[in-house]
Amino acid sequence: MKDDITLAQGRGYLAIPGPSVVPEAVLRAMHRGAPNIYEGELIEMTHGLFPDLKRVARTGGHAAIYICNGHGAWEAALANVVAPGDRVLVPSSGAFAQGWAEMARGMGAEVELLDFGRSGPWDMGRIAEVLRADAAHRFKAVLAVHVDTSSSVRNDIAGLRRVLDEAGHPALLMVDCIASLACERFEMDAWGVDVMVAGSQKGLMVPPGLGFVFFNDRAAEVRAAMPRVSRYWDWAPRVAPESFYQYFAGTAPTHHLYGLRAALDMILAEGMEHVWARHERLARAIWAACEVWGQGGPLALNVADPAHRSHAVTALRIGAPHGTALRNWVESHLGLTLGIGLGMAAPDDPQWHGHFRLGHMGHVNGHMILGLLGGIEAGLTALDIPHGHGAIDAAAEVIAGG
Numbered sequence: 524m525k526d527d528i529t530l531a532q533g534r535g536y537l538a539i540p541g542p543s544v545v546p547e548a549v550l551r552a553m554h555r556g557a558p559n560i561y562e563g564e565l566i567e568m569t570h571g572l573f574p575d576l577k578r579v580a581r582t583g584g585h586a587a588i589y590i591c592n593g594h595g596a597w598e599a600a601l602a603n604v605v606a607p608g609d610r611v612l613v614p615s616s617g618a619f620a621q622g623w624a625e626m627a628r629g630m631g632a633e634v635e636l637l638d639f640g641r642s643g644p645w646d647m648g649r650i651a652e653v654l655r656a657d658a659a660h661r662f663k664a665v666l667a668v669h670v671d672t673s674s675s676v677r678n679d680i681a682g683l684r685r686v687l688d689e690a691g692h693p694a695l696l697m698v699d700c701i702a703s704l705a706c707e708r709f710e711m712d713a714w715g716v717d718v719m720v721a722g723s724q725k726g727l728m729v730p731p732g733l734g735f736v737f738f739n740d741r742a743a744e745v746r747a748a749m750p751r752v753s754r755y756w757d758w759a760p761r762v763a764p765e766s767f768y769q770y771f772a773g774t775a776p777t778h779h780l781y782g783l784r785a786a787l788d789m790i791l792a793e794g795m796e797h798v799w800a801r802h803e804r805l806a807r808a809i810w811a812a813c814e815v816w817g818q819g820g821p822l823a824l825n826v827a828d829p830a831h832r833s834h835a836v837t838a839l840r841i842g843a844p845h846g847t848a849l850r851n852w853v854e855s856h857l858g859l860t861l862g863i864g865l866g867m868a869a870p871d872d873p874q875w876h877g878h879f880r881l882g883h884m885g886h887v888n889g890h891m892i893l894g895l896l897g898g899i900e901a902g903l904t905a906l907d908i909p910h911g912h913g914a915i916d917a918a919a920e921v922i923a924g925g
């Protein structure tokens with residue numbers, strides 16, 4: 524800033540793609556003394572979480588809650604259906620698909636990774652070829668990331684189910700919705716998804732610490748045929764517990780459960796269709812601003828085709844060192860924290876500083892997004908980074924219903 528005052532005092536805004544902003548209602552719900560984990564109110568409250576989680580996932584199947592982050596949910600899902608030596612297919616459009624593939628490798632699976640780059644969706648034709656070539660049906664599962672948070676690509680899950688069906692391939696369709704659940708339209712049953720994983724700290728607006736695995740009866744049959752499943756990750760006792768203790772294979776994540784209750788109440792009161800529509804409108808406002816900035820300078824959306832852009836996270840290129848400079852400026856001067864670029868360049872590569880991401884998942888509304896965009900505009904101006912003018916007008920038009 525050219526003068527020496529700071530504009531960073533006031534409520535900070537963490538606009539990174541997870542953890543996301545935690546609503547006051549969730550914080551208040553968590554602010555309490557330790558409850559009894561053997562009987563009483565916590566037990567009743569916890570029973571009620573499962574049907575509501577399934578409403579958010581749009582499934583009549585099963586839901587298991589784990590004390591873990593998203594990586595733990597990845598491992599939980601794999602541990603139940605993939606044994607060492609089993610083959611899995613992983614179409615990739617970013618670092619998180621590669622991460623899940625890596626985890627499967629670490630658990631002894633044989634992984635075939637189809638790399639479709641880091642700025643566009645899968646090539647369904649290529650996936651179809653690979654599945655048809657697998658006449659012996661050796662692929663036991665396809666691991667699919669709905670929204671890859673590194674690239675901000677959103678993939679077509681219903682389309683992938685059609686490809687599997689058309690190839691007559693019985694592999695389980697396993698989907699990572701860690702970034703997309705309660706942000707983007709996702710229909711677990713209608714889209715034929717067998718296993719879905721999610722985490723608490725993105726669209727679900729709860730601090731990191733809960734992992735979720737949803738699965739249908741087909742996946743339960745595959746689990747039943749497994750030679751063994753590690754006791755902690757085994758989903759079977761968690762969905763049909765003989766005692767409350769078995770829900771979590773030990774002590775319940777007490778405070779997170781209260782937070783989750785409050786978050787589910789907010790999500791279901793708004794309604795899934797409205798939650799999705801809100802995220803879409805806010806995302807379109809962000810894209811509109813970015814497109815205008817890009818007309819007069821180096822800023823560019825990582826995903827060119829709006830049809831394949833996430834509504835929950837936006838990856839941007841701006842050229843080194845502008846990405847890091849902009850993040851630093853808006854954080855120190857405005858109290859606004861933007862996400863680092865992920866998976867686009869190694870941290871020791873100068874190009875690392877040319878990428879950043881915006882998280883717009885969960886507890887976000889119109890004034891927050893306009894503040895986010897206004898903050899970026901101020902940063903571009905302060906740092907003399909060339910940019911097109913009229914970005915905020917363009918975003919306001921979208922917010923206003925254009």
Ligand SMILES: *Cc1c(COP(=O)(O)O)cnc(C)c1O
Nearest residue numbers: 592593594619670672701702722
């Ligand atoms: C955040 C994220 C993960 C990893 O979750 P952690 O809680 O950081 O382990 C995995 N997949 C996707 C798509 C994500 O957005």
